[in-house]
Amino acid sequence: MQRYLLKRLVSLATSLLVASLVIFAVIEIVPGDPASYMLGLNAAPETVTALRDQLGLNASAPVRYLGWITGLAQGDFGLSYTYKVPVSQLVSQRLAVSLPLALYALALTTIIAFPAGMIAAARRGKLADGAVMGVTQLGIALPNFWFAMLLVLAFALHWQVFPAGGFPGWDQGVGPGLKALTLPAFALALPQAAILARVLRSALIETLGQDYIRTARAKGLSEGQTILRHALRNAMIPVMTILGMQFSFLIAGAIIIENVFYLPGLGRLIFQAITQRDLIVVESVVMILVFAVILVTFLVDLAYVVIDPRLRTKG
Amino acid sequence: MRLSFALGLALTLTALTAALVSLFWTPYDVAALSIADKLQPPSPAHWLGTDHFGRDIGSMLMAGARTSIAVALVAVGIGMGIGVPLGLLAAANGGLVDEFVMRGNDLIFAFPSLVIAILITAVFGPSAVNAIIAIGIFNIPVFARVTRGGALGLWPLDFIRAAEVIGKGPARISLEHILPNIANLLIVQGTIQFSLGILAEAGLSYVGLGAQPPTPSWGRMLAEAQTMVALAPHVAIVPGLAIVGTVLGLNLLGDGLRDRLDPRLRGRA
Numbered sequence: 001m002q003r004y005l006l007k008r009l010v011s012l013a014t015s016l017l018v019a020s021l022v023i024f025a026v027i028e029i030v031p032g033d034p035a036s037y038m039l040g041l042n043a044a045p046e047t048v049t050a051l052r053d054q055l056g057l058n059a060s061a062p063v064r065y066l067g068w069i070t071g072l073a074q075g076d077f078g079l080s081y082t083y084k085v086p087v088s089q090l091v092s093q094r095l096a097v098s099l100p101l102a103l104y105a106l107a108l109t110t111i112i113a114f115p116a117g118m119i120a121a122a123r124r125g126k127l128a129d130g131a132v133m134g135v136t137q138l139g140i141a142l143p144n145f146w147f148a149m150l151l152v153l154a155f156a157l158h159w160q161v162f163p164a165g166g167f168p169g170w171d172q173g174v175g176p177g178l179k180a181l182t183l184p185a186f187a188l189a190l191p192q193a194a195i196l197a198r199v200l201r202s203a204l205i206e207t208l209g210q211d212y213i214r215t216a217r218a219k220g221l222s223e224g225q226t227i228l229r230h231a232l233r234n235a236m237i238p239v240m241t242i243l244g245m246q247f248s249f250l251i252a253g254a255i256i257i258e259n260v261f262y263l264p265g266l267g268r269l270i271f272q273a274i275t276q277r278d279l280i281v282v283e284s285v286v287m288i289l290v291f292a293v294i295l296v297t298f299l300v301d302l303a304y305v306v307i308d309p310r311l312r313t314k315g
Numbered sequence: 316m317r318l319s320f321a322l323g324l325a326l327t328l329t330a331l332t333a334a335l336v337s338l339f340w341t342p343y344d345v346a347a348l349s350i351a352d353k354l355q356p357p358s359p360a361h362w363l364g365t366d367h368f369g370r371d372i373g374s375m376l377m378a379g380a381r382t383s384i385a386v387a388l389v390a391v392g393i394g395m396g397i398g399v400p401l402g403l404l405a406a407a408n409g410g411l412v413d414e415f416v417m418r419g420n421d422l423i424f425a426f427p428s429l430v431i432a433i434l435i436t437a438v439f440g441p442s443a444v445n446a447i448i449a450i451g452i453f454n455i456p457v458f459a460r461v462t463r464g465g466a467l468g469l470w471p472l473d474f475i476r477a478a479e480v481i482g483k484g485p486a487r488i489s490l491e492h493i494l495p496n497i498a499n500l501l502i503v504q505g506t507i508q509f510s511l512g513i514l515a516e517a518g519l520s521y522v523g524l525g526a527q528p529p530t531p532s533w534g535r536m537l538a539e540a541q542t543m544v545a546l547a548p549h550v551a552i553v554p555g556l557a558i559v560g561t562v563l564g565l566n567l568l569g570d571g572l573r574d575r576l577d578p579r580l581r582g583r584a
């Protein structure tokens with residue numbers, strides 16, 4: 001157990017280190033000088049020099065990398081060139097939209113996928129199974145941003161139940177905020193739920209063929225009880241793996257969906273930063289997103305231990 | 316032939332044909348603007364209607380198919396070209412080489428693909444080529460993993476031992492015996508990555524990081540349609556249907572191929 005944890009921790013640290021090196025290196029190879037790149041073609045030479053000083057570009061690459069990394073570790077992400085505010089401040093404002101959106105979508109994904117996958121597995125080969133498989137096949141093929149547009153067309157323009165876009169801010173209350181996030185979360189969740197339902201179905205079908213399931217049925221449990229009490233827990237390992245991977249899809253997907261709904265989240269921030277050539281913001285936000293994904297992978301590894309007691313004793 | 320496989324084949328062939336035909340013929344010139352005909356609903360003259368510049372949507376779809384398919388296909392090529400040799404190498408050598416290849420793969424998996432694409436375009440500027448690179452990088456670990464998994468299962472088998480006995484080296488065995496035996500796996504995975512590539516390309520060009528105007532692309536058609544959804548829903552609905560149709564077709568084709576190519580699955584539902 002301890003060895004397992006230690007191994008995971010080492011791999012977490014290595015991934016973060018290498019990821020930060022890669023991101024730093026990519027930003028390093030920006031053609032030409034970052035300062036003149038950020039300021040554009042018509043900048044006066046003095047301005048460029050001033051910005052170079054401000055960005056600390058005169059130091060060598062290893063020194064700048066160390067400075068960036070130690071800053072990140074202390075929550076200092078540098079100063080946004082265009083917004084003139086600390087990047088950490090920008091990020092925390094935007095995270096207040098992006099994180100609830102990703103979690104909302106994750107919740108919807110599981111709420112849709114679990115019943116669908118369980119019904120399909122329990123009624124394998126029957127009509128319900130066929131319906132779930134057909135709908136999920138379609139769901140997988142659905143680009144989430146297009147689905148988002150269809151949702152807007154139906155629920156914002158035609159029926160006017162939800163807003164078509166924008167975000168009122170949490171200070172207007174939780175209700176309006178959640179309402180503004182509902183269509184985006186659905187657009188993100190549905191394609192992911194389709195994948196998860198299929199994984200759950202095949203994992204359940206696999207475990208339903210095991211001997212202990214036969215025992216459970218033999219002692220008189222109904223099909224529903226068999227699935228809920230015995231099969232589900234044993235099918236959770238592949239499901240957790242996919243769910244963890246889906247979080248990274250949800251984060252990436254949120255970047256696009258935020259643009260469909262004009263939500264002021266990290267995704268909008270990163271695109272604005274790209275158009276304004278604010279490389280410091282791009283660099284830091286990318287690092288934060290990658291950090292989130294690596295952290296979730298780590299947490300999923302930990303969750304395996306909770307779900308599968310055999311891992312607690314193994315190395 | 317199962318119905319879903321036939322449907323998959325039909326949808327895929329439709330997209331491929333549209334792309335190929337668009338190379339030398341489209342009903343209308345995709346670059347010709349005709350503001351007087353803008354945002355027309357589907358009609359005998361324009362089967363799928365026109366967009367906000369009066370361009371024929373059907374013609375744009377055909378040309379867009381070309382972009383989507385080309386980007387996804389080259390991205391699959393990158394993934395196979397680099398991933399398959401890596402997987403073969405990892406399986407044949409084991410030990411440190413294996414460890415190195417697999418950890419490198421884990422690392423690529425840690426980056427959300429769109430974030431990499433954003434990073435690449437932030438630095439090198441948006442273009443179809445950069446979209447291909449961004450999508451292709453993520454195909455590498457997928458193919459490396461599938462190849463390694465398939466190859467590891469083959470190495471202990473008798474016919475590989477026999478090849479070793481007659482003096483063939485690991486490289487020759489990998490090429491002459493392992494590769495032909497995992498070709499099925501690779502074809503199926505290729506179809507899946509192809510469909511994911513179409514979706515990824517659409518996403519990237521939707522946010523403006525893919526093919527740039529005037530190159531037609533399904534994703535950008537949707538981006539341009541977004542503000543006109545209320546006025547002319549068909550402008551937004553038609554390109555989306557093209558994406559869903561193509562991706563669905565490739566997925567069904569992949570499933571069908573898996574069932575047909577894997578003798579162990581044959582006869583099972």
